[in-house]
Amino acid sequence: MSDVSTASVPDSSQPNLNSAIHWADPARQAAFAAWLQGQTARHGLRPETVRSASSDASFRRYFRVDGAQGSLIIMDAPPAQEDCKPFVQVARLLEAGQVGVPHILEWDEAQGFMLLSDLGAHTLLSTLTPDQPYATGNRARYNEALEELIRIQHIQAADQLKPYDDALLQREMDLLPEWYLTKLRGLTLTPEQQTMLSNTFELIKSKVLSQSSVLVHRDYHSRNLMANPTDPKARLGVIDFQDAVWGPITYDLVSLLRDAYVMWDEDVQIDYAVRFWEKARKAGLPVPEDFGDFWRDFEWMGLQRHLKVLGIFARLALRDGKQQYLDDIPRVWTYAHRVCARYQGLGPLLRLLEQAEAANGGEQTQVGYTF
Numbered sequence: 001m002s003d004v005s006t007a008s009v010p011d012s013s014q015p016n017l018n019s020a021i022h023w024a025d026p027a028r029q030a031a032f033a034a035w036l037q038g039q040t041a042r043h044g045l046r047p048e049t050v051r052s053a054s055s056d057a058s059f060r061r062y063f064r065v066d067g068a069q070g071s072l073i074i075m076d077a078p079p080a081q082e083d084c085k086p087f088v089q090v091a092r093l094l095e096a097g098q099v100g101v102p103h104i105l106e107w108d109e110a111q112g113f114m115l116l117s118d119l120g121a122h123t124l125l126s127t128l129t130p131d132q133p134y135a136t137g138n139r140a141r142y143n144e145a146l147e148e149l150i151r152i153q154h155i156q157a158a159d160q161l162k163p164y165d166d167a168l169l170q171r172e173m174d175l176l177p178e179w180y181l182t183k184l185r186g187l188t189l190t191p192e193q194q195t196m197l198s199n200t201f202e203l204i205k206s207k208v209l210s211q212s213s214v215l216v217h218r219d220y221h222s223r224n225l226m227a228n229p230t231d232p233k234a235r236l237g238v239i240d241f242q243d244a245v246w247g248p249i250t251y252d253l254v255s256l257l258r259d260a261y262v263m264w265d266e267d268v269q270i271d272y273a274v275r276f277w278e279k280a281r282k283a284g285l286p287v288p289e290d291f292g293d294f295w296r297d298f299e300w301m302g303l304q305r306h307l308k309v310l311g312i313f314a315r316l317a318l319r320d321g322k323q324q325y326l327d328d329i330p331r332v333w334t335y336a337h338r339v340c341a342r343y344q345g346l347g348p349l350l351r352l353l354e355q356a357e358a359a360n361g362g363e364q365t366q367v368g369y370t371f
Contacts, residue, residue: 021050021051021052021063028078031111031113032076032113035108035111035113036050036065036074036113039106039115042106043067043068043072043105043106043115044067044068044069045065045066045067045068045072046065046066046067047065049064049065049066050063050064050065050074051063051064051065052064053073053121059077059078059081059082060075060076060077060082061075061076061077062074062075062076063076064118064121070118071118072105072115072116072117072118073102073115073116073117073118073119074113074114074115074116075087075112075113075114075115075116076112076113077112077113077114078112079109079110079111079112082112084107084109084112084114084242085109086242086243086244087114087241087242088104088107089160090161090241090242090244091104091241092104093155093157093160093215093244094152094155094238094241094244096155097151097152097154097155098151099148099151099152099155099238100119100148100235100236100237100238101237101238101239101241102116102117102118102119102237102239103116103117104116105117119226119237119239120226120227120228120237122226122227122228122229123222123223123224123225123226123227124141124145124222124223124225124226124227124236125222125223125259125261125262126227126229127141127227127228127229127232128141128222128262130262130263130264133264133265133268134268136232137232138232140232140233141227141232141236142256142272143275144232144233144234144235144236145220145225145236145256146256146272146275146276146279147279148225148235148236148238149217149220149252149253149256149276150276150279150280150283150285152214152215152217152220152238152252153214153215153249153252153280153285154283154285155215157215157246158213158246161215161244161245161246162245162246163213163245163246163247164213164216164245164246164247164248164251165209166205166209168245169204169205169208169209169304170201170205172304172307172308172311173201173204173304173307173308173311174201174311175307175308175310175311175312175314175315176197176307176308176310176311177189177194177197177311178311179310179311179312179314179315179318179319180310180311180313180314180329180356181352181356183314183318184314184317184318185356185357185359185360186359187355187356187359193348193352196348196349196352197349197352200345200346200348200349203345203346204300204303204304204307205304207297207300207301208248208300208301208304209248211248211249211250211297211301212248212249212286212287213246213247213248213249214246214247214249214285214286215244215246216244216245216246216247216248216251216252217238217241217244217252217255218241218243218244218245218251218252218255219240219241219243219255220238220252220253220255220256221255221256221259221260221261222256222259222261222262223240223261224238224239224240224241225237225238225239226238226239248297248301249280249285249286249287249297250294250297250298250301250302251301251305253273253276253298254298254301254302254305255305256272257269257272257273258302258305258306258335259331260309260313260328260331260332261328261331263331263334266338270295273291273294273295273298274291277291277294299339299343300339300343302335302336302339303335303336303339303340303346306332306333306335306336306339307336309332310329310332310333310336312325313325313326313328313329313332314329333353333357336353337350337353337354340353
């Protein structure tokens with residue numbers, strides 16, 4: 001959807017929509033105005049206060065509106081591009097498990113509009129001090145994130161969510177050669193490199209699929225956790241969970257600790273990973289008895305995720321025109337490169353990643369920990 005403004009001077013029959021909200025489709029703007037008017041009396045809304053809250057990597061947009069009991073969130077998810085049923089299903093599943101997700105107040109399935117409780121305007125990322133990894137606020141908020149993750153993984157939903165299976169893992173990693181290596185970095189893969197990638201992907205999948213399975217949020221990171229900027233110990237809110245699956249227990253911890261948007265030194269990652277492992281064992285979750293085994297699982301899972309994310313960020317930039325994601329690629333590349341540098345069988349992939357970055361004008365050699 002392009003950022004083309006079709007705003008016009010409102011008349012008495014329509015809400016006074018904030019001019020900062022841009023609509024590519026006048027018909028959808030009119031449908032939104034009519035839907036919003038229908039919610040006004042029921043929820044005590046003030047339509048003239050509607051303003052942009054955020055957007056994400058999909059076609060979904062979020063607005064904030066003031067009401068009698070405080071602000072609420074509106075989701076704008078065009079049905080032709082976005083199916084809200086998974087969001088609703090997972091929201092209800094997580095809410096029943098006492099996870100801090102938005103409560104769904106209204107849902108117009110046909111039109112793709114939703115009214116939600118407001119978890120606040122500040123992401124975890126916005127509250128962090130990246131140059132002070134052990135700052136009291138950082139530590140308190142990450143401890144809260146670990147506690148929330150334990151709640152998520154306690155939910156029994158194997159029969160309600162699709163599995164994070166071989167086919168899905170493969171489709172995700174296939175984004176790497178298509179979008180990152182070929183289209184973004186301009187490499188032409190030789191038959192030998194293509195065979196190497198196929199064999200390496202099989203190795204990664206075998207490591208990942210051997211892990212115990214739990215409910216996986218799938219994007220559990222600093223931009224999808226809402227935080228109180230004045231109270232580091234306040235409970236976090238969880239958003240953007242509609243792609244949840246049933247899969248490896250280390251996946252969401254990787255998303256949190258090896259975040260594409262903020263990078264912590266590996267001693268910090270290990271500190272929080274140990275804390276999570278201890279909490280998970282105490283809670284009866286299916287983690288390995290030895291932390292070294294858990295950490296290796298974490299690393300292999302992280303490699304799968306970061307190969308996927310390299311492809312996704314390249315696609316967002318090239319196909320969808322979201323160039324800002326290119327700025328996050330070096331972080332993700334570094335995570336993948338570190339793992340490839342220290343596990344047997346990953347040397348050829350390491351060299352291919354270095355070739356890709358050399359084509360971009362440089363390479364980034366990193367060191368890290370293993371067990």
